[in-house]
Amino acid sequence: MSEDYQGPERVFSGVQPSGELHLGNYLGALKKFARLQHEKECVFCIVDLHAITVPQDPKRLAEQTRHIAAAYLASGVDPSKALIYNQSDVRAHTELAWYFNCVARTGWLNRMTQFKDKAGKNAEKASVGLYTYPVLQAADILAFKATQVPVGEDQKQHLELSRDIAGKFNRDFNAPGFFPLPEPLIDGPGAKVMSLRDGTKKMSKSDPADASRINLTDDADKIAKKIRKAKTDSGLVPETPDELDGRPDIANLVGIYSALADMSEADVLEQHAGSQFGPFKNALADVAVAAMEPITELMTRYLSAPDEIDRILAEAGDKAAAIADPIVAEVRKIIGFRGA
Ligand code: AQP
Numbered sequence: 001m002s003e004d005y006q007g008p009e010r011v012f013s014g015v016q017p018s019g020e021l022h023l024g025n026y027l028g029a030l031k032k033f034a035r036l037q038h039e040k041e042c043v044f045c046i047v048d049l050h051a052i053t054v055p056q057d058p059k060r061l062a063e064q065t066r067h068i069a070a071a072y073l074a075s076g077v078d079p080s081k082a083l084i085y086n087q088s089d090v091r092a093h094t095e096l097a098w099y100f101n102c103v104a105r106t107g108w109l110n111r112m113t114q115f116k117d118k119a120g121k122n123a124e125k126a127s128v129g130l131y132t133y134p135v136l137q138a139a140d141i142l143a144f145k146a147t148q149v150p151v152g153e154d155q156k157q158h159l160e161l162s163r164d165i166a167g168k169f170n171r172d173f174n175a176p177g178f179f180p181l182p183e184p185l186i187d188g189p190g191a192k193v194m195s196l197r198d199g200t201k202k203m204s205k206s207d208p209a210d211a212s213r214i215n216l217t218d219d220a221d222k223i224a225k226k227i228r229k230a231k232t233d234s235g236l237v238p239e240t241p242d243e244l245d246g247r248p249d250i251a252n253l254v255g256i257y258s259a260l261a262d263m264s265e266a267d268v269l270e271q272h273a274g275s276q277f278g279p280f281k282n283a284l285a286d287v288a289v290a291a292m293e294p295i296t297e298l299m300t301r302y303l304s305a306p307d308e309i310d311r312i313l314a315e316a317g318d319k320a321a322a323i324a325d326p327i328v329a330e331v332r333k334i335i336g337f338r339g340a
Contacts, residue, residue, distance in 0.1 A: 004170070004177025005147070011036050012146030012182075014045035014087065014137075017064035018056065019205035021071050022213040023288075026295070027190025027259045028152030034076035036150060036185075042082035043144050043320060044072060046313075049087045049094065049136060053129040054118075067299075069309045071216055074298035079312045087140065089317035092324035096139035097132070099331060103169050104135050108161055114154065118206075138162035142179050143324040150185040153192040154202055159184040173334045190259035196230040199248030220293050224285040227253075232277040239273040241265045250277075257284050260291040 015021070015029060036042055046068045048061060056064075065086055072084045087093055109115070112134055119126035129136075137158050141149055142165070149159055159182065166179035195201045195212040203213045214223055231249045238244060244251040244265070258265045272280050302309060332340035 005145075005180040006177060007145050007147075007180065009040055009147045010144055011040045011042040011148045011150065011185075012045070012141050012144050013150050014047035014050070014140055015068050015071070016047050016051045017061065017068045018051040018054070019064070020215045020217060021068065022193075022203055022205055022215050023256065023292070024152060024190075024193035024203035024213070025071075025205075026075060026216060026292075027193055027256070028154075029150065030071060030075035030077070031190065031259075032150040032185065032188070033072070033082070037077060037082040040148070042077075043146065043323070044077060044082055044084050045087050045140060045320075046072075046085070047087045047140065050133060053127055053133050065313075066303065066306050066309045069313055070299045070302035071295075073302050073309075073312075074216075074295045079316060083316040083320050084312060085316035085320045086313050089313070090143075090321045090324055092143040092321065092328045093136065093139055096143045096324075096328050096331060097136040099335060100135045100139050100142075100165050100169070101132060103172065104132075104138070104161070104165050108164060109134065111157075112161070113157060134158040134161045135165070138165040141182050142166055143327055144320075145180055145327055146182050147180045148185050149182050152190075152202075153186050156184055156186060175334050178330075178334065188259075189255055189265070193256060193259075194248065194252040196226055196252075198231065199250070199252040214288065214292065216292070216299060217296060218292070219296065220289045223288050223292055227285040227288055228281050230281065232281075237269065237272045237275045237277065237280050239269060241269065253281070253284060257287055261287045 013029060013033060015025060033042065033044055046065050048065055051061065069084060073079070077084060109131060115131055115133070116123070119130060138161060141162050151159065163181040166181050170176055170178050193203045195203050195207060197209055197212040205213070207213060211226055211229060214226055218226070230253060232253070233247060233249060235247070238250070244254060254265050254268055257263070257268045261268070272283065329340070
């Protein structure tokens, strides 16, 4: 946090309604959110403005947004403790993003590896929105003057950009401490869940291979099958975490086990050291099904009441706007707009 920032602590994070959520989203984000709501003021968003940086089917977008809301609720985020709202319902995001577009430097954005990964060889054809995505993300966080941002490791570089934007705004407009420098919360197991087919690639909703990920909607049978088919090597389960170096597929499975069972990696390995991967995967499948099945069931239950989801989102949207609008009004004044 900025040395000069004197405001309250606040946690902000978001999830995109751009496809099926998977175990990486759950362990890297949702599970942490459910814990943090007991410790700090939390604002959680469904970032539909981010989702449209790549084409979305308008008929499916609202449905996917409810799907993410159901995932938040099923993962244990309680709307009476934390806000769960929809980004496009709160205008402060887009307004602040424009001001930040004028603060951020193109050189900073050119360094963002996620844009390069997502745009691929066709960067010229990617939307401008995909390019400036991290600027909107900075606006999401700073419209709430959030001090902490729980995310997976893939978001670390974007968080650094948010800090750079906050610092430059404070300096450029001679407003020391106006924005905090938000800190990423990336600690703990599950911060980087990798593909079940390739332990060097992150588990991702855009991977064409469904077997690479465990979706939050997969039933027990599917979860177990995917884990049994996960890539391993010809060795045995090692004895200590140090021996996971250079064995990315095994390190990934041990990491998933540890995160789902709330055990240290050392304890997981102590239980299974020297075992073949068949029995290890069976044990992991049991752990995964026990942890994920209740979430899938709860999601289905929440999704059967879309009106209730809409009510929760609308109520939280009003509360979120009541926090963010005055902050953005102050920004207008600081910038020097007439009538601000
Ligand atoms: N593999 C992962 N391990 C740990 N955390 C992860 N997150 C995503 N993948 C992993 C975290 O989930 C949160 C929400 O992510 P998002 O919906 O904003 O989208 P994303 O990061 O773009 O997720 P995907 O699945 O990887 O989507 P695509 O395939 O579109 O790139 C974030 O906190 C993220 O860190």
